[in-house]
Amino acid sequence: MATTMYFEERVRDQGGKTSLDIEFGRSSSYPEDSIYLTVDGKTVIMDRATAQRFVDAVVSVGHYHGFLE
DSSP states (O other), rough: OEEEEEEEEEOOOSSSSSSSEEEEEEEEESSSOOEEETTTTTTEEEEEEHHHHHHHHHHHHHHHHSSOO
């Protein structure tokens, strides 16, 4: 499996009570390259349609909070 990691971090709750280990990137494990997401050691490689919805949702939240123009 060829991957390119774009994000790897222990993400902590603002209240400091809990955290998640998150890794995110691209994977070529299947014939179609797509997005993989690992949370606390459990990995999924999204099909392209799911990956598109995931990206659209992340971009929408980013716009809402002013992280993107």
